[in-house]
Amino acid sequence: MRKPFSFYIAHWIGKLALFGMRLLRRTGSYLPGAIALRIDPKYLSHTGKPDLIVMVTGTNGKTSVCNMLRYFLESAGQHVMDNREGSNTIEGLASAFLTHNTWSGKSPHESGVLELDERSAIRIFPHVQPDVLLVTNLYRDSYQRNAHAEYIFDILDRSIPPTTKLVLNAEDPISGRLALQNERVYYGIPLLDGECEQRHPRFSDLVYCPVCHRDLEIDFIRYNHIGRYHCKHCGYSSPEAKYHVVSFDRERKEAQCATDEEKTIFHTQTDGVTDLYNLLSAAATASECGVPFSKSAEYSKTLPPLKSRHHEEIIHGRRFLSILCKGYNPVAPARVFEYLQAQPGRKVLVMANGTEEEIVENMAYLYDNDYSYLNDPSFFQIFCCGERYLDYALRLRMADIPEDRIVLSRDYAEIPHLIAYENADLICLIHDVSDVPWVRNLLSAIRKDMEQLQ
Numbered sequence: 326m327r328k329p330f331s332f333y334i335a336h337w338i339g340k341l342a343l344f345g346m347r348l349l350r351r352t353g354s355y356l357p358g359a360i361a362l363r364i365d366p367k368y369l370s371h372t373g374k375p376d377l378i379v380m381v382t383g384t385n386g387k388t389s390v391c392n393m394l395r396y397f398l399e400s401a402g403q404h405v406m407d408n409r410e411g412s413n414t415i416e417g418l419a420s421a422f423l424t425h426n427t428w429s430g431k432s433p434h435e436s437g438v439l440e441l442d443e444r445s446a447i448r449i450f451p452h453v454q455p456d457v458l459l460v461t462n463l464y465r466d467s468y469q470r471n472a473h474a475e476y477i478f479d480i481l482d483r484s485i486p487p488t489t490k491l492v493l494n495a496e497d498p499i500s501g502r503l504a505l506q507n508e509r510v511y512y513g514i515p516l517l518d519g520e521c522e523q524r525h526p527r528f529s530d531l532v533y534c535p536v537c538h539r540d541l542e543i544d545f546i547r548y549n550h551i552g553r554y555h556c557k558h559c560g561y562s563s564p565e566a567k568y569h570v571v572s573f574d575r576e577r578k579e580a581q582c583a584t585d586e587e588k589t590i591f592h593t594q595t596d597g598v599t600d601l602y603n604l605l606s607a608a609a610t611a612s613e614c615g616v617p618f619s620k621s622a623e624y625s626k627t628l629p630p631l632k633s634r635h636h637e638e639i640i641h642g643r644r645f646l647s648i649l650c651k652g653y654n655p656v657a658p659a660r661v662f663e664y665l666q667a668q669p670g671r672k673v674l675v676m677a678n679g680t681e682e683e684i685v686e687n688m689a690y691l692y693d694n695d696y697s698y699l700n701d702p703s704f705f706q707i708f709c710c711g712e713r714y715l716d717y718a719l720r721l722r723m724a725d726i727p728e729d730r731i732v733l734s735r736d737y738a739e740i741p742h743l744i745a746y747e748n749a750d751l752i753c754l755i756h757d758v759s760d761v762p763w764v765r766n767l768l769s770a771i772r773k774d775m776e777q778l779q
């Protein structure tokens with residue numbers, strides 16, 4: 326395609342803006358892309374693209390999965406571009422192409438692994454059509470931004486290009502039914518040995534059969550609406566997974582996974598099932614992009630951990646964990662609570678996953694989350710912090726958590742002084758984005774206090 330002159334102006338000015346941002350030591354994740362799109366609204370159509378484009382979207386797990394997927398493709402020798410430094414909106418994607426493409430606008434990469442904001446799909450797909458699209462899951466998310474799961478489903482369903490191959494979660498009957506005309510494969514984790522079902526989640530985004538809207542029969546529910554179902558009225562049933570887990574040894578952090586042709590052992594970074602979903606989905610997608618499943622299994626042994634998402638260290642015999650967990654999301658915190666409840670020892674939990682200045686008026690996310698996991702005597706201090714500290718405390722009391730285990734601290738700076746370090750085997754901080762100063766300060770203050778213990 327012959328590129329219009331406005332494309333070159335957009336590309337060069339965008340690249341100069343990117344260069345300027347770097348000189349100022351600012352991340353050029355939004356602005357350079359926004360400038361390029363202002364000059365050439367079809368910048369993304371005109372700019373050069375890798376031969377293979379894979380996009381990853383969904384409510385939870387996008388960033389982790391993109392990192393794994395990129396690692397698998399790179400380990401297999403592919404030269405991969407990504408948007409890890411930028412945002413996952415149209416401006417962020419434009420910034421990523423500005424960063425990676427040459428001055429003449431050509432892409433020097435064989436493949437691209439791009440994280441895609443669900444809501445931005447409708448603006449991006451007309452210009453960049455992924456060859457493969459992985460959708461991790463669809464749940465209700467920040468109500469202010471995403472309304473409800475059906476709203477996001479409709480945006481994706483209307484905009485996914487017909488040529489895109491889908492990699493979908495067999496246990497998510499919502500995202501699993503996206504763009505039904507498209508070619509697709511599924512990945513899935515059947516109910517594992519010793520795994521507890523959660524038949525009565527606090528909320529489920531799926532109540533009735535997605536086809537005939539009558540009552541569904543449940544085969545099992547893992548959490549929220551994630552599970553397997555069938556409908557005796559219309560014959561709907563959860564799809565069979567091409568890539569699936571056979572068994573999961575949580576202690577050894579090894580999962581036996583299989584396709585129709587082979588069985589292989591993957592190494593997992595944690596013993597949590599959500600991380601296993603991330604790993605399996607990344608390996609399934611890599612396989613659809615030509616990297617053999619068994620090769621990804623081999624690469625999983627050396628997969629670098631995402632420190633900003635899940636960081637663990639032992640300080641003077643005490644475990645310190647910091648876990649990134651979206652603040653206004655009704656799913657992610659409950660998954661972390663479940664994980665923490667299963668950990669041994671006496672625990673302190675600092676819930677610092679609000680923002681410093683609360684802007685969300687709708688507090689429903691707090692009530693949709695399942696705090697009952699924290700009603701366990703092993704959590705002897707649970708910190709409610711930030712502007713919404715009293716809302717959090719009320720929520721904990723509604724989950725019957727005794728008052729003497731709840732610590733109120735509106736001021737983040739106060740928290741380290743209130744932690745009963747001596748009595749704790751595990752101190753866990755859950756936080757939203759980690760690159761804001763108060764999270765960084767809190768992390769280092771807790772770590773420093775722990776280092777001073779004898």
Ligand SMILES: [Zn+2]
Binds near residue numbers: 536557
């Ligand atoms: Zn039905």
